Amino acid sequence: MMSHLFPNYNKLPFEIVEGQGSYVKDEHGQQYLDFTSGIGVVNLGYGHPVVQEALLKQAETLWHMPNLYNSQLQETVATQLVQQIPASEEYAVYFCNSGAEANEAALKLARKATGRTQIISFQQSFHGRTFGAMSATGQESIHAGFGPLVPGFTYLPFNDAAALAAITADTAAVILELVQGEGGVIPAEKGWVQAVAAHCKDTGTLLIIDEIQTGMGRTGTFYAFAHYGIEPDIFTLAKGLGNGIPVGAMIGKAALQTAFGAGSHGSTFGGNKLAMAAAAAVCQQISEAPLQHNVQARSAQLMDGLKDLPAVETLRGRGLMIGIVLADADTLQQVMSHLREEQLLALKAGSRVLRLLPPLTITEEETAAGIAILRRVLAQC
Ligand SMILES: Cc1ncc(COP(=O)(O)O)c(C=O)c1O
Structure with a gap:
């Protein structure tokens, strides 16, 4: 058939x-x-019995309400995610439904907050299939046939310190996987990641860490950036966050909140009650x-x-x-x-x-x- x-x-x-x-x-x-x-x-x-129980309990109560109302569940998960950040600064969370959407939010926030357009990413990277996330992805095979891409994206060689001179005061953000997943399971070197962070700091560029594959405990810490001694300005999650229920998150320093004011960005399903019930259970389990x-x-x-x-x-x-x-x-x-x-x-x-x-x-x-x-x-x- x-x-x-x-x-x-x-x-x-x-x-x-x-x-x-x-x-x-x-x-x-x-x-x-x-x-x-x-x-x-x-x-x-x-x-997983704890996630299953949380989902079944929520399914008996309420599945969906738009983001026109408060959500205690969103607040709970946001607090759980922020509490795991080994940094002194405050962070805020935006919920969506997938990894690509989380990266879209991060890229949009970076452009709006800095007023700059250039985004730097790395060869062999993978950030998703939507136009912004695909344009950030440093693989020609993923772009093929879909051009023109979103303008303003530059791909540097991964783990290459000399290439970092391309990060300048015109760069809105650098987006980076700490272990390139789809590209071949290639870990970033610690010294190089710290040099990326230093270049970003010196030029007022935002550092976005894509934790969609590395986050939620996958590398042995709640977030992979904990291994690298850096504080990202923004990072993104999806995959493991709902243990199979579609959910994504973009987490950024609280100082960036003003760039994402009411009406600036959104998603019908983002922070959906079933997704949040699963994510709350997942966060609690992974933090153990x-x-x-x-x-x-x-x-x-x-x-x-x-x-x-x-x-x-x-x-x-x-x-x-x-x-x-x-x-x-x-x-x-x-x-x-x-x-x-x-x-x-x-x-x-x-x-x-x-x-x-x-x-x-x-x-x-x-x-x-x-x-x-x-x-x-x-x-x-
Ligand atoms: C590092 C990374 N970023 C982004 C994505 C895209 O996530 P999604 O497929 O949920 O849009 C993936 C998916 O494999 C990924 O591994």
Whole structure:
């Protein structure tokens, strides 16, 4: 039968119909160990009881009210998110529904607050598919056929200190992933990130950190910027914030609030009650120390378990965001298909990187089971 869907996704020929913890099942009852978390979304695992209970409770009360009324739930989640920022300054939160929308809000806020237009981002970056977020994305393959892009975007080489001279008093903002996700799981070097922050400070440029993939505990701290000793002016979240319920957030220094006055920006569904109920439960779970310790321990277990494999050119990442660089794109395809045969789901990033994003709740035994499969498959290629 002809599909009535646009073919814009490269879909695998099976459907996942059930999920519990770190495991999912397809329509034939075949079980898979999921090292993808639905692309870094279901950070607390599938069917997390606390998130589920919060959602069900909210579903019995009220699902939606527009942003024409106060929302205690929005205030609660905003407070939870701001409390996790290791900085002395005050921050404010704007809620939306996805990562691209959170970045749109950040880019619009930066232009409005600075009165400048130039935005600097980095090669291989990924910031989303809407016009602003796509224009910030430093990958030609993502732009192809959609031009003209939003004017004013410049792409610098990543981790390159010399290139930072391009940040000037004409630059509204620099937007940056601390571990480039889709681009190939490439961690930013700490000294370089601090140099970016210093250039921004010197030129009055706003520093936007895209935490859409790295945030919500993924790298072993609530926000990845905690590893880098920087205070972003703005940062963005989505993916793990709702553990599968669509929600995004743009968080900026309180001094920027005046640039986003009433009527300046908005979203019908932004801060929706169901999304906020899920996000409140997620924030509470992710802020707990044992979860963050688990991320660090499982990360060390994976890094240790996957080292010394001849097929692995480089093993890199942070926390439970791990990239395995393979010889080429064909090898990656073969590895991914063998992993599926062995009932392990993984992702690709860039052209030849196998990307692992297991749930942050993954156990030591599940991690060991995943390592055994990975070692077996990687040994064959
Ligand atoms: C770093 C980063 N920014 C932005 C996005 C876009 O998020 P969304 O697909 O929710 O629009 C993604 C999605 O993969 C991402 O990884």
